[in-house]
Amino acid sequence: MHIRVRARSDPKPSEITPERVYRTRREFMALAASSVALGGLNALALTEDWLDARGFADGPVFKGQDPGEEITPFQYASSYNNFYEFGTDKGDPAQYAGELTVDPWSVEVTGEVAKPGRIAIEDLLAGVDLEERVYRLRCVEAWSMVIPWIGFPVKRLLDRFEPTDSAKYVEFTTLHRPEEMRGQRSFFSSIDWPYVEGLRLDEAYHPLAIFAVGMYGKVLPNQNGAPLRLVVPWKYGFKSIKSIVGIRLMRRQPRTTWNVMAPDEYGFYANVNPNVDHPRWSQKTERRLPSSFFSPNRIDTMMFNGYAEEVAPLYAGMNLRRKY
Ligand SMILES: Nc1nc2c(c(=O)[nH]1)N[C@H]1C(S)=C(S)[C@@H](COP(=O)(O)O)O[C@H]1N2
Numbered sequence: 001m002h003i004r005v006r007a008r009s010d011p012k013p014s015e016i017t018p019e020r021v022y023r024t025r026r027e028f029m030a031l032a033a034s035s036v037a038l039g040g041l042n043a044l045a046l047t048e049d050w051l052d053a054r055g056f057a058d059g060p061v062f063k064g065q066d067p068g069e070e071i072t073p074f075q076y077a078s079s080y081n082n083f084y085e086f087g088t089d090k091g092d093p094a095q096y097a098g099e100l101t102v103d104p105w106s107v108e109v110t111g112e113v114a115k116p117g118r119i120a121i122e123d124l125l126a127g128v129d130l131e132e133r134v135y136r137l138r139c140v141e142a143w144s145m146v147i148p149w150i151g152f153p154v155k156r157l158l159d160r161f162e163p164t165d166s167a168k169y170v171e172f173t174t175l176h177r178p179e180e181m182r183g184q185r186s187f188f189s190s191i192d193w194p195y196v197e198g199l200r201l202d203e204a205y206h207p208l209a210i211f212a213v214g215m216y217g218k219v220l221p222n223q224n225g226a227p228l229r230l231v232v233p234w235k236y237g238f239k240s241i242k243s244i245v246g247i248r249l250m251r252r253q254p255r256t257t258w259n260v261m262a263p264d265e266y267g268f269y270a271n272v273n274p275n276v277d278h279p280r281w282s283q284k285t286e287r288r289l290p291s292s293f294f295s296p297n298r299i300d301t302m303m304f305n306g307y308a309e310e311v312a313p314l315y316a317g318m319n320l321r322r323k324y
């Protein structure tokens with residue numbers, strides 16, 4: 001069954017750019033064949049054939065949420081990345097994520113669940129209806145993109161493992177494989193690997209929270225978190241953890257990578273909020289990519305990244321200045 005999410009966050013007409021830059025899959029394939037900048041495109045269990053078999057041969061059959069804003073060109077979304085496992089420069093993930101083996105891949109679900117276990121990604125996705133969701137992605141560093149993801153609600157996966165009544169939070173863990181992730185073996189890395197993120201369970205169960213397996217009508221490039229990553233569009237990008245191998249249902253709030261490293265700068269909630277600045281920079285505006293010195297494309301940041309109508313009830317009565 002498809003879960004239809006009505007686009008209640010449609011932008012003001014002034015925000016809408018008439019020219020949509022989303023190529024059809026056929027155009028895209030031609031593009032990919034002719035491009036050298038696509039390092040990290042993968043061949044894996046989740047192949048293009050696999051997507052085709054699910055009705056994506058000519059683009060997505062089902063479109064969910066869509067803000068109607070201009071989609072960031074694929075070239076940007078796949079070459080300007082944060083994925084510290086492959087280095088801290090924006091270009092490092094596109095250059096080095098191809099070194100990662102993403103087939104075979106499995107995910108282990110543990111903690112407060114009736115049916116814990118490890119499951120191969122193919123089995124995890126069997127019978128799951130994929131849909132396209134066009135979401136804004138707002139990085140805490142004050143740049144943003146609009147990306148058409150292919151994925152499915154987080155709830156769909158968690159339900160299979162039957163969280164117990166004591167489950168209040170969910171923790172996600174990225175693969176730890178220094179042999180293939182050069183950032184993890186870097187002497188200069190201050191991160192305590194593996195990368196860990198987390199959500200309150202009601203946040204994870206919100207229909208806007210998805211696991212993505214693809215983008216732009218294709219399987220996820222490695223640099224974007226293949227083969228399975230979280231996408232939580234109302235939170236800063238660092239919550240949308242990539243290349244997930246572990247999911248743990250918990251009674252208590254998990255210890256998450258950025259929050260542990262710099263608690264004054266990165267809260268556990270990390271909801272996009274133009275009224276709460278980062279200690280070192282303002283969060284009132286953002287650079288919508290593509291942007292350049294001559295055409296900065298600076299726009300106002302929206303509360304909950306434009307998804308307030310849907311998600312604000314999750315935080316009713318909470319002091320968002322303290323729980324940033
Ligand atoms: N495992 C892991 N996940 C991660 C990151 C990371 O460094 N490691 N960076 C995060 C940050 S800061 C952002 S902004 C988004 C970027 O996603 P994208 O490269 O697909 O645009 O991924 C997030 N997920």
Ligand SMILES: [Mo]
Binds near residue numbers: 082139141
């Ligand atoms: Mo980010």
